[in-house]
Amino acid sequence: QAKTAGKGRYAVFNTLLHTQAVNRLKLETDLRGAIERQQLQVYYQPIIELATGQLTGFESLLRWQHPELGFVSPAEFIPIAEETGFILPIGTWVLEQACQQLHLWNLQFPDRRPLTMNVNLSVKQFAQPDLIEQIDRILEKTQIEGQCLKLEITESVIMDNSKVANLIFQQLKARQIRLCIDDFGTGYSSLSYLYRFPVHTLKIDRSFLTNLESKASSQYREIIQAVIDLGHNLGMDIVAEGIETIEQHKLLQQFSCEYGQGYFYSLPMPVEAITELLGSRLNLNPVLVSGD
Ligand code: C2E
Ligand code: MG
Ligand code: MG
Ligand code: MG
Numbered sequence: 265q266a267k268t269a270g271k272g273r274y275a276v277f278n279t280l281l282h283t284q285a286v287n288r289l290k291l292e293t294d295l296r297g298a299i300e301r302q303q304l305q306v307y308y309q310p311i312i313e314l315a316t317g318q319l320t321g322f323e324s325l326l327r328w329q330h331p332e333l334g335f336v337s338p339a340e341f342i343p344i345a346e347e348t349g350f351i352l353p354i355g356t357w358v359l360e361q362a363c364q365q366l367h368l369w370n371l372q373f374p375d376r377r378p379l380t381m382n383v384n385l386s387v388k389q390f391a392q393p394d395l396i397e398q399i400d401r402i403l404e405k406t407q408i409e410g411q412c413l414k415l416e417i418t419e420s421v422i423m424d425n426s427k428v429a430n431l432i433f434q435q436l437k438a439r440q441i442r443l444c445i446d447d448f449g450t451g452y453s454s455l456s457y458l459y460r461f462p463v464h465t466l467k468i469d470r471s472f473l474t475n476l477e478s479k480a481s482s483q484y485r486e487i488i489q490a491v492i493d494l495g496h497n498l499g500m501d502i503v504a505e506g507i508e509t510i511e512q513h514k515l516l517q518q519f520s521c522e523y524g525q526g527y528f529y530s531l532p533m534p535v536e537a538i539t540e541l542l543g544s545r546l547n548l549n550p551v552l553v554s555g556d
Contacts, residue, residue: 292344294330299357303329306361309532310541311382311503311525314517319542321380323416323525324362325532326354346386355389356398363406363413365535370408373542382414382444390421391428396435403439410439414465417443419451422461433462444503449491458498466495470506470526476515485515492519 298304308322328336345351366381373379389395403410415436422429436443442464450469457463468491475484488504495502504516507526516524530541 288344291336291341292348295328295341295345295348295350298328299354301331303331304354304357305329305534306358306365307532307534308362308365308538309525310530310538311380311523312529314513314521314524319379320377320523321382321412321414322362322366322538323382323532324358324384326358327532342386346388349388351386351388352392355385356402359383359399360402360406363402363408366412367406367408369539369542370412372539376542378409378412380412380414381408382416384416384446385421387421387424390417390432391425395432399436399439399441410436410441414442414444416446416467418446419448419453419457422457423451423453426457429461437462447505449487455494458494458500463498463500465501465503465523466491467503467505467525468492468521470504473504473506473508473512473526476512477509488516489519492521496520 305327307325307327309325310319311321311323312318313320326338326342328338328341330336342351345354362381362383366379370376370378392398399413403413425432433443443462444465444467445458445463446467447469448466449472468488472484472488472491475481476488478484492502501523502521503523503525504512504521505525507513507516507524507528509528512526513524513528533541
């Protein structure tokens with residue numbers, strides 16, 4: 265009971281809560297002006313075709329360089345942005361940056377096959393009534409084709425918006441914009457949405473890969489294989505997230521997973537570093553094509 269825990273502990277607990285609340289309030293206040301103060305930056309992480317080692321596109325990942333705190337993790341500030349509604353202007357900004365940058369890269373590197381851009385959409389963004397108008401405006405402004413753009417949403421985004429989801433998906437489809445289910449396998453929803461909605465790609469959550477080297481690895485292999493087969497049977501592409509080792513890369517390749525993303529190939533990087541990468545070589549990891 266709280267009383268028997270003693271005053272001291274209660275005070276420590278209270279202080280901790282207080283510190284957390286103050287930190288959060290600070291982040292919330294500072295996030296408000298982050299775009300204008302140019303503290304936000306979009307990083308890009310390559311997505312690789314496993315069979316060839318070729319870079320096929322990117323996922324855009326937001327970074328916040330806080331003047332005092334340094335880099336604040338999206339895991340920390342995206343939920344705040346979501347709760348406060350700042351995610352709407354921030355999300356629009358990310359989408360525009362990412363599309364603009366994709367257009368530039370496709371112009372700069374015409375010899376490559378057209379690259380694709382994945383952009384994350386959170387619940388509030390998905391539910392905003394003018395989502396499609398915004399997308400249309402950005403596609404027109406940045407001159408990229410809808411088919412170059414992929415939107416990543418989690419299962420819960422669909423579940424929380426099941427009424428409007430169908431209409432939005434139809435509108436996206438009409439623009440050839442493709443839909444990815446992010447962090448697949450971490451939600452608790454029924455799988456029926458997979459055939460009810462036009463999902464193009466499943467991104468297998470990296471927690472499955474992390475466990476590949478653990479004791480229970482054989483079960484995890486079974487699960488990954490089953491998820492890949494499920495997706496394929498439904499006509500979907502599969503991206504494995506969080507590939508960090510050559511063993512993971514090879515295993516996913518064996519399982520006929522089409523695409524991979526992870527530190528094994530590349531960290532998320534700022535524009536200049538990616539431009540350099542695109543200019544330097546066609547395959548990210550020479551090991552992958554030399555067939556070791
Ligand atoms: P996510 O969409 O699942 O993005 C993948 C996360 O995995 C990224 O974390 C990426 O840096 C990380 N990652 C990639 N490869 C590896 C790997 O090999 N090992 C490990 N340990 N991690 C890897 P990040 O950038 O910290 O982003 C975290 C989450 O924040 C994202 O998860 C996404 O849900 C959210 N987020 C990031 N940017 C945006 C954005 O622009 N809009 C929205 N709505 N959410 C975003
Ligand atoms: Mg994502
Ligand atoms: Mg993910
Ligand atoms: Mg995630």
